[in-house]
Amino acid sequence: MSEGHGRHRLGSRIPQDPGQQRLPVPGAGLPVPGAGPPGPGAGSGGPSAIRLVWVYPDLLSTYGDRGNLLMLDRRARLRGIGVEIAEVNSDQRVPVDGDIYLLGGGEDLPQILAARRLAADGGLTGAMNRGAVIFAVCAGYQIVGTEFGGAEGEPVPGLGLIDISSGRGDRRGVGEITADVDPALGVERLTGFENHQGVTSRGPEVRPLATVLTGVGNGDGTEGAYCGRVVGTYLHGPALVRNPGLADMLLRWVTGSLPALDPQQEDLVLKLRGERLAAHPASAG
Amino acid sequence: MSTSSPPSRRYSLPLRARLATTVGGAAGRASRLAGRGDGSVIGGVIGLRLKPDLLSLLARGRQVILVTGTNGKTTTTRLITAGLSTLGQQIASNAFGANMEAGLVAALAKAPDATLAVLEVDESYLPATLKATSARVVVLLNLSRDQMDRAAEIWMLARRWRAALAQAPDCRVIANADDPLVAWAAGQAPQVTWVAAGQRWHDDSWCCPNCGSHLRRDGEDWYCGECANRRPPVSWVLAEDEVIDPTGRSRTLDLILPGRANQSNAVVALAVADVFGVGVSQAIGALQQVRSVAGRYTTIERHGCSLRLLLAKNPAGWLEALDVLAPPPAPVLLAVNAQVPDGRDTSWLWDVDYRRLRGRQVFVAGERKLDLAVRLEADEVAFRIVGSVDEAVAAARSPSMEVIANYTAFQQIRTVLGRTD
Secondary structure: OOOOOOOOOOOOOOOOHHHHOOOOOOOOOOOOOOOOOOOOOOOOOOOEEEEEEEEOOOOOOOOOHHHHHHHHHHHHHOOOOOEEEEEEEEOOOOOOOEEEEEOOOHHHHHHHHHHHHHHOOOHHHHHHOOOOEEEOOOOHHHHHEEEEEEEOOOEOOOOOOOOOOEEEEEEEEEEEEEEEOHHHHHHOOOOEEEEEEEEEEEEOOOOOEEEEEOOOOOOOEEEEEEEOOOOEEOOOOOOOOHHHHHHHHHHHHHHHOOOOOOHHHHHHHHHHHHHHHHHHOOOOO | OOOOOOOHHHOOOOOHHHHHHHHHHHHHHHHHHHOOOOOOOOOHHHHHHOOOHHHHHHHHHOOEEEEEEEHHHHHHHHHHHHHHHOOOOOEOOOOOOOOOOHHHHHHHHOOOOOEEEEEEHHHHHHHHHHHHHOOOOEEEEEOOOOOOOOOOOOOHHHHHHHHHHHHOOOOOOEEOOHHHHHHHOOOOOEEEEEEEOOOOOOOOOOOOOOOEEEEEOOOOOOOOOOOOOEEEOOOOEEOOOOOOOOOOOOOOOOOOOHHHHHHHHHHHHHHHHOOOOOOHHHHHHHOOOOOOOEEEEEEEEEEOOOEEEEOOOOOOOHHHHHHHOOOOOEEEEEEOOOOOHOOOOOHHHOOOOOOHHHHOOOOEEEOOOOHHHHHHHOOOOOOOOOOOHHEEEEOOOOOOEEEEEHHHHHHHHHHOOOOOO
């Protein structure tokens, strides 16, 4: 955005100082306040602040990806949990001390560039090794895997944070998608919009996030994938908006427990969710 | 391209094409009489079925100007037509935004004797139209995210434009140098007039379209840190409300149409008028007469409230619409649909920054009002959901209200309020 949304704006999206524009800013993103290992609770956002890191909005933000950041921010704050937000551009270092990392969608060329720069940077891999939560949609989902299809369908190496491999399918999947989440995760049915041409397969350690009811997903009747605290999905853009249960799962992975919301506070979200699920009833198969 | 045309173009068409335009014209009249749309497309559809190369036949012997870009096509088409009307010639134009092949065919068939044609063209359809019409001028306004479920991704669009324009030696491209994607798309065209028309929305041009590296911005200037790609030298400049022409002379625009986006459209229109020999002062005079464009910017009285209608179809368009809102406390009605022409996917709502509506009276309507409501809630904007324009007018108790709606929501509101162009 030309005017940042971030409540606590740590990483600068638009460098204002021309001097800053020339060089990658060392340690841009989350300032490390010289404290000990920063887990939940460190930083300036309060005693239990969650650190949200939006990775490369300059490359991976095609259609409403900011929604995931805003929903996590809102649902944490409604529960009295402080939030720090860092928007980290591709010419900045990815901090390793965030709690939840968000990766959005992107066209072929930006996707390849993002994968290359993230691999060279190493911050995201470091964060995962520290136990951070990673939520990746669409192009971001493919990037966290071992490989994906480039502009001409050629294989491009991913970050290998999760053992999935993506390629190009025969045709584009565009439309509403509904899918039932792996019961082990205790999250309600997914509803969203997909717009991609990817097909994704999983290694033995990785479980599908959900089973497709309507739509395309991974191309084999499953949708998305998760392993450890890395979650990926083909629901594009603001996937967490209509799936507050998934947003809460990510927050819970950080905080351990999460108080219930006052029903009034999520009345509209649940109405929207209900409307979308009713408009696209799951025609089994 | 031939600049002379036969005295009456109608009889230069082959028999089957003549039949196709006649049958199509009748269908257009029937469609209007039946109250189904403005009749500008149905005739073209039927004509094309009879004669698939009708567009190329109808364009033959005319000087065609094509206008494309994500936002501002309809308004710029209208402004160019206004500027060129000072030449006193008949002009064919798809003034109501029907910008696919059938709409273009209908516009040309309706004006068989017009030697000039000003046609807005859907972004993805530009390469085919350029080829079919051998356009004399192509106008490239801007490129940003829009209706991703049915439109091509914009870097891909820019690549297609670039390839098509590189192979149009007789065509003059008039391009916005302030939009890096547009500049790159026009970068291999043999004849380009660069216009500094400004760029309000930056979120689709952080990276170099040529090599993908970060683009550096320094005031108006932009350049790639890695490759040689940079903002081309411009010959027309928009500075505040002033236009500086290629001779360096500055004049005030003073348009009735509101907002910076329309000033940008106007500068581009002046550059086009210049190609056809219309003087800048004369053209500005014509542009100043334009009050509304296909219902946009129109003010309509409703139960004692003046409603001003603004159309916004994508994040960049919403940014521009929010820019021109009357200052608080003027209440605002927002309406969003997600029919096919709008894009079925409402994700883009999350790319719009609604926080500046905080503290205003805001009403939310349209078929996807819940999507909009959740979006506003996340930006901590207070609002009230309404079922109709009238409900908003009754609740607002205000002498005026600003209305921003996306495509089909806008058309629905116009239908309720009574169409005025």
